[in-house]
Amino acid sequence: MPKLSVRNLTKRFPVSGGPSMTALDGVDLDVEEGEFIAFVGPSGCGKTTLLRIIQGLETATSGEIRIDGKPVTGPGHDRGFVFQQYGLLPWLTAAQNIGFALEAKGIPAARHGETTERVLATVGLKGFGDRFPHQLSGGMQQRVGIARALAIEPEIMLLDEPFGALDALTREILQNEMLGLTERMGKTILFVTHSVDEAVCLADRVVVMSPRPGRIREIVPIDIPRPRASLGEALRDTPEYVAKRHQLWTQLMDLV
Amino acid sequence: MQRSAQASADSKSAGEPAAASDPNRQRRRERLLQIGTLVLLLAVWEFAARDANKLLVAVPSDIAIATWELLLNGELLSATLDSMSTFVLGFVIASVIGIVVGFAMGTNRTVEVILDPYINALYAMPLVALIPILMLWVGIGFLAKITIIILFAVFPVIINTVTGVKNVDRHYLDIGKAFMASRFMVYRRIIAPYALPYVASGLRIALGRGIIAMIVAEFLTSISGLGGLIINYTNAFETAKAFAPVLVVALLANALTVLVQKVEERFGRWRRR
Ligand SMILES: Nc1ncnc2c1ncn2[C@@H]1O[C@H](COP(=O)(O)OP(=O)(O)O)[C@@H](O)[C@H]1O
Numbered sequence: 001m002p003k004l005s006v007r008n009l010t011k012r013f014p015v016s017g018g019p020s021m022t023a024l025d026g027v028d029l030d031v032e033e034g035e036f037i038a039f040v041g042p043s044g045c046g047k048t049t050l051l052r053i054i055q056g057l058e059t060a061t062s063g064e065i066r067i068d069g070k071p072v073t074g075p076g077h078d079r080g081f082v083f084q085q086y087g088l089l090p091w092l093t094a095a096q097n098i099g100f101a102l103e104a105k106g107i108p109a110a111r112h113g114e115t116t117e118r119v120l121a122t123v124g125l126k127g128f129g130d131r132f133p134h135q136l137s138g139g140m141q142q143r144v145g146i147a148r149a150l151a152i153e154p155e156i157m158l159l160d161e162p163f164g165a166l167d168a169l170t171r172e173i174l175q176n177e178m179l180g181l182t183e184r185m186g187k188t189i190l191f192v193t194h195s196v197d198e199a200v201c202l203a204d205r206v207v208v209m210s211p212r213p214g215r216i217r218e219i220v221p222i223d224i225p226r227p228r229a230s231l232g233e234a235l236r237d238t239p240e241y242v243a244k245r246h247q248l249w250t251q252l253m254d255l256v
Numbered sequence: 257m258q259r260s261a262q263a264s265a266d267s268k269s270a271g272e273p274a275a276a277s278d279p280n281r282q283r284r285r286e287r288l289l290q291i292g293t294l295v296l297l298l299a300v301w302e303f304a305a306r307d308a309n310k311l312l313v314a315v316p317s318d319i320a321i322a323t324w325e326l327l328l329n330g331e332l333l334s335a336t337l338d339s340m341s342t343f344v345l346g347f348v349i350a351s352v353i354g355i356v357v358g359f360a361m362g363t364n365r366t367v368e369v370i371l372d373p374y375i376n377a378l379y380a381m382p383l384v385a386l387i388p389i390l391m392l393w394v395g396i397g398f399l400a401k402i403t404i405i406i407l408f409a410v411f412p413v414i415i416n417t418v419t420g421v422k423n424v425d426r427h428y429l430d431i432g433k434a435f436m437a438s439r440f441m442v443y444r445r446i447i448a449p450y451a452l453p454y455v456a457s458g459l460r461i462a463l464g465r466g467i468i469a470m471i472v473a474e475f476l477t478s479i480s481g482l483g484g485l486i487i488n489y490t491n492a493f494e495t496a497k498a499f500a501p502v503l504v505v506a507l508l509a510n511a512l513t514v515l516v517q518k519v520e521e522r523f524g525r526w527r528r529r
């Protein structure tokens with residue numbers, strides 16, 4: 001049984017004074033436990049909408065989501081979400097933002113400190129717990145967002161363009177860290193990106209989506225052996241990387 | 257950080273008349289300008305009103321002497337305590353009611369639809385018109401004064417709280433939803449902090465209106481407190497003494513505004529400076 005299965009998922013948004021807008025149209029996808037799936041596609045093809053429905057932030061118009069065979073009806077602590085932007089509460093410190101998720105999960109306050117320290121250290125932010133978001137760089141803020149999702153120990157992590165707003169260098173550093181992190185933890189991960197590089201580096205399979213209406217166009221397996229983190233920069237020189245990157249590029253170019 | 261501080265220190269010592277660029281000196285000069293203007297104004301007043309009818313116009317020196325007298329005989333202090341205790345109680349009740357009602361309206365559409373027309377109408381109307389009728393119901397004593405202060409102060413708090421609560425950024429609410437925060441957590445950790453600056457500006461407006469209400473109530477209901485001193489000394493043609501409580505009211509209003517600002521800053525530390 002797949003960890004996550006998406007069946008015939010359709011989402012229509014009402015449009016005032018016109019026909020509704022079909023953001024997702026008959027999306028089918030099975031994700032195995034421990035798999036890293038990247039979603040790429042032109043903007044507006046429904047990547048965010050798909051992730052939000054899986055998280056339970058949005059309800060589908062029709063279709064079904066199952067986790068371990070059980071239908072998903074709303075948000076759950078089995079899924080940890082990392083937002084693209086505005087993902088932290090600006091009036092709470094990094095540690096308090098993480099504590100927010102822990103408190104929401106019902107973990108007693110006495111255990112927050114220890115967990116918070118651990119996940120901050122995991123994302124390389126040891127000692128930054130009492131900084132407010134505005135005192136952190138964009139990359140650090142996204143790390144806090146990732147730390148918060150890790151803190152609730154979800155089975156599935158959903159990340160919506162987590163590095164989308166970062167500069168190229170920070171982005172590459174975080175990609176490499178993400179690679180190390182996910183290969184150590186072996187969690188099931190759904191990761192939206194608009195970067196083909198990022199998708200090929202990180203994913204086991206890349207889902208290519210097309211817009212109007214949002215559909216899955218193709219699912220491309222990436223057979224670069226793991227652990228890839230140890231390869232470092234050499235990862236980007238492997239023949240598989242170069243070939244898959246080229247293939248995805250061509251496919252995306254056809255879509256826009 | 258250190259580097260840039262060093263750099264700016266260097267550029268200062270490197271010469272060029274530092275006076276204009278030194279913020280401290282600039283501020284001192286501006287203060288001096290303001291104080292000078294005040295002294296000039298008082299002097300002009302003193303001289304211009306010197307030959308006027310003392311029953312109608314008081315000069316600054318007389319006001320200073322009168323204020324000193326009222327301070328010494330304790331009249332000013334007891335009137336201030338009387339007014340302030342009424343005001344503070346009324347203001348606190350108005351704030352609590354305003355925030356609670358505002359939260360209820362901002363989070364519950366039904367409550368909003370029902371209350372909104374009355375709140376807007378009462379906020380817009382000249383509430384002074386209601387005071388005589390109010391006195392029929394609650395008399396002319398302490399209760400009347402408290403009621404009038406609440407009536408004047410409560411609506412801006414409600415309206416601003418509603419605005420803040422309804423404006424909460426959807427992104428922040430999504431965080432609560434994604435991590436399954438309880439309703440209480442969403443109120444406490446997301447909506448309340450977001451709405452705080454709106455509430456605070458409502459409180460500042462309420463403060464001004466509440467002080468007006470206090471004085472009006474002291475004029476129109478049982479004559480007492482600072483408003484009472486103003487009325488009584490004006491009626492007795494002791495104009496200089498009537499000015500003393502006016503001064504106190506002005507000072508108090510400004511001090512309380514600063515206090516609300518400080519409280520707001522304390523809770524808004526997370527904001528970028
Ligand atoms: N809340 C909404 N209301 C109306 N239309 C929406 C809403 N959210 C997304 N859409 C529309 O659905 C489509 C897919 O959006 P989105 O999932 O954000 O795409 P992506 O993340 O791939 O850029 C877009 O055309 C967008 O305008």
Ligand SMILES: [Mg+2]
Nearest residue numbers: 047048049161
């Ligand atoms: Mg998106």
